[in-house]
Amino acid sequence: MLRWWRRRESGDDERQPRPGLARWLRRALIGIGVVTLLAGAAVTVAALWAFAILPRSLPPVTALESFQPVLGTKIYDDNDELLTELHVERRIFVPLAQIPQSLRDAIVATEDRRFYSHWGIDPIGIARAVVQNYRRGRIVEGGSTITQQLTKVLFLTPDKSLERKLKEAVLALELERRYSKDRILEMYLNQVYFGHGAYGVEAAARTYFGKSVSELNVREAALIAGLPRAPSSYSPFEHPQAAKLRRELVLRRMVEYGTIKDAEAKRLARSDLGLIPPERRRTTGQYFLEYVQRTLEAKYGADMVFKGGLNVYTTLNPGMQLVAEQSIRDGLRALQTRTGKAATEHPEGALVTIEPQTGYVKAMVGGHDFFRSEFNRAVQARRQPGSAFKPFVYVAALESGYTAATRVEDAPVIYPVGRNGKEWKPENYDRKFRGPTTLQQAVEESVNVVTIKVQERVGINKTIQVARRLGIASALNGDLTLALGTSDLTLLELTSAYGAFANQGVWMAPTVIRYITDAQGKLIEENVPEGKEAMAPETAYVITHMLRGVVERGTGQGAKALGRPVAAKTGTTNDYSNAWFIGYTPRLVTGVWVGYDRPRSLGKDETGSRVAVPIWTAYMSRVLGDRPKEDFPVPERVVLVPVDLDPSNECVRVVTMAFVKGTEPAMNCGPRRQMVPPPGAPAPGGAPIPGVPPAPGSPAGQSALTPGDVPPTAPNRAPALPPAAALAPVTPLAAPPIALPPAGRLPLAAPLAPAVPLAPVVPGGPGASAPSPQTP
The missing domain is CATH 3.40.710.10 (DD-peptidase/beta-lactamase superfamily)
Incomplete structure (x- = not known):
């Protein structure tokens, strides 16, 4: 070692680094330092923006207390x-106590199985979703927590951007800080959309099963729990097979979550959907x-x-x-x-x-x-x-x-x-x-x-x-x-x-x-x-x-x-x-x-x-x-009179007709029947009938009606009306x-x-x- 140092000092060391390599190493170290400083500054600025500036543009989570559907x-x-x-x-609020445990478990197992252990955002869940989606080559699992989904429903627009995701995370952390897990779950179950106009689990239970949410069994709860991810695609009314497969997935998740046994899940997966009959949907x-x-x-x-x-x-x-x-x-x-x-x-x-x-x-x-x-x-x-x-x-x-x-x-x-x-x-x-x-x-x-x-x-x-x-x-x-x-x-x-x-x-x-x-x-x-x-x-x-x-x-x-x-x-x-x-x-x-x-x-x-x-x-x-x-x-001024339908008035085809008093025919088929005047006899009084035009070829002022059929009250009729x-x-x-x-x-x-x-x-x-x- 000493000999090597002496050779190095005297310049005889054949392995001494070349001048160009030394300069490259110095520059690399300097670059790494600059990038580290810049990254640190960026993280500091991002953190300052996310936790100090961004919240100013967000709605206060206390607005939940005054929320009115x-x-x-x-x-x-x-x-x-x-x-x-x-x-x-369509939204009907129900407290968490009225929502069956099976439905709560199904929702948590499907949407956010670490709900009760994370603090609003779930890095483990995000990592797991990335791995699962990479393995399947498509999106099969999301990384958003129930708390994040609630903030999205209540406060944010559905656009997909980095800023919105950051807002979602900040609001989720704030919700977790202010409210208990059960309160957050209650709000979520009353807000999320389940398809066919139904918002919240009570409206969903009535829409699909015609009953209150408190009456749902495990099979029905599993179907409803599978809907929030894609209500249209999993609609049991329109896509029953897809809904059944989705329900089976929810049941498997409930087994993994430890809320039901595997045998029960398999039995329920084989059962029908049990939806409200079509005639009751209308x-x-x-x-x-x-x-x-x-x-x-x-x-x-x-x-x-x-x-x-x-x-x-x-x-x-x-x-x-x-x-x-x-x-x-x-x-x-x-x-x-x-x-x-x-x-x-x-x-x-x-x-x-x-x-x-x-x-x-x-x-x-x-x-x-x-x-x-x-x-x-x-x-x-x-x-x-x-x-x-x-x-x-x-x-x-x-x-x-x-x-x-x-x-x-x-x-x-x-x-x-x-x-x-x-x-x-x-x-x-x-x-x-x-x-x-x-x-x-x-x-x-x-x-x-x-x-x-x-x-x-x-x-x-x-x-x-x-x-x-x-x-x-x-x-x-x-x-x-x-x-x-x-x-x-x-x-x-x-x-x-x-x-x-x-x-x-x-x-x-x-x-x-x-x-x-x-x-x-x-x-x-x-x-x-x-x-x-x-x-x-x-x-x-x-x-x-x-x-x-x-x-x-x-x-x-x-x-x-x-x-x-x-x-x-x-x-x-x-x-x-x-x-x-x-x-x-x-x-x-x-x-x-x-x-x-x-x-x-x-x-x-x-x-x-x-x-x-x-x-x-x-x-x-x-x-x-x-x-x-x-x-x-x-009415008092109406009388019922038997009348012959045949002009002969022999009272063979007799029909009872209604008349205003004073207008009934004098010759009728009643107890005091009289014969109608023969055809050709003049009308009573021979007076013209106002409002009734004469028949073609008949003398002016005569009725076009068959003689004898002119009502006695003809002179009291309304005057002739103007042309149509x-x-x-x-x-x-x-x-x-x-x-x-x-x-x-x-x-x-x-x-x-x-x-x-x-x-x-x-x-x-x-x-x-x-x-x-x-x-x-």
Whole structure:
């Protein structure tokens, strides 16, 4: 060693380092020192930023103490029972004590098995996740703790950046410093999203299993615990196999965590998902609820509806609604089976029930299946009602002095129209003519020609005025085809109009909401039923009695199976494309429509009598059940008189008809029957009939009606009305637009367009080339 040192000092050492290498080593040492200093400075600056500056831009974790979830709107039925909620997010808070230990263990074992030992962030967990993800070649495990996930849900945006991860870590440390582990877990279990609009474990338990979270078993808890990682991908409703595999993974984690035995995990993994049955997932009355939502948003705005905590008490009767939905499904299935249509060709149907004394809508079905089509055919679709419109013509006739016994000649008639010389030859459904026909018989057998002649004589404006008084707001044709129901109406407005007949002439506007309170229970809206007198009670009873004949002897005889007083009218349009039946008892009025969304034939002879009447009858028989039979009250000024339908007046075909006192025929089939004056005899007093034009070729001032059929009260009739052109058609009312719901809320409604005409209106007036609507 000494010799080596001497050689080195003397310069004789052959192994002495070269000058270039020495300089390189010095520079390397200097560089390492500089990098170390810079790294230390960077760490110091980062630490200063993370723990001194960054927290200033973060929300205080104490905000958790004052956290209030968004309050949605609760909707109740007619018995004040909760139907559903409209909300941005469905969240129901429950304390940790009510959450079963099995669910807590499943969540911790799956999401953060070191939850009770780390201090907000878990370096070991992060390292383990890195190794697992590297081995699998994909992301199979995350490193975020339950505390970090909670901070992300409550305070941060979902973007992926270094700054957000640092904020997440700082907030997690602060949460751990302020709150106990159980408090953090409780907040997490009430905040995390579990899919299908369910936030928190209570909402998840109700959504997937139809029970409270406290009632969950281990199998159900394991399924719910597997959802937060990817609620859509593991949705048991949409991806049951993926949900089952995810549940199996959770069970294995619970075995590793030591909360269940391996044998139990394997047994539970083989079991089915045990979800709530499909029929219980659907809220009763989806079409009705959509209509309520649309009404609320139009008046209060979407923010108030979804965040204002309203309590809405509706008119819906759940029992009636369930029967209505089933009746429509059964009726459409029977039609499809009968006609042999392909399964892809789905006829649609709608049903509305209204309480005529209040206007309350008790049931509403807008189609075969809301989840197949959200288009509400009860309120959005305008279709030609055919003969279901005829009662308005006959109300106009009764108000003009006609009676149920007035006879009009059912014979061929030609109406010239326009400058091109076209002619319109209206026909009856059966292509037959009956000769002198009473209005009672014309209503019962839905005689087109008689209805058109009556319309011509009382005036088109008079019928339009009657329809407007009965709440018909849709545009109405200003020509004689109006009598045959060629104007497009909604089922709701037509059913509501018939309600005035049942309510002794008082029309009640249809409503779906009784009253509304705010979140504190303060009343903010109340709909007290207020009626409008649309006609005299005597007129309402007479038209009701005429419509009872439709059921007793006419086109609606299928409804006789109800075994109680019913008044009704059928309706069918061209090529059997629309089938209607509007019928009522003293306490309920129900309308049924059946057709295709794109107008086409339902099938030969598929009339309102054959298609709609069975649906109506099946529904009403179940709704009324064993309730006492109730008849329509007879006003004091109405008398019931037996009348012969035959002009011979030999009292062979006797029908009891209703008349306002003083208008009943002097010659009738009662105990003191007298013969009607023979044909050709002058009308009583020979006086002209105001408002009734003379028949072609008849002397001026004489009635065009069959002699002897002029009501005694003719001189008291209203004066002639102005031409139909003087009354402009009303523009259809536009339905208010509706905003799409935010993600996660109950899928109740889609944007609604204004009600649209789905069937062509016969153009041109009486001379239109289109055939008369089918009208049985």
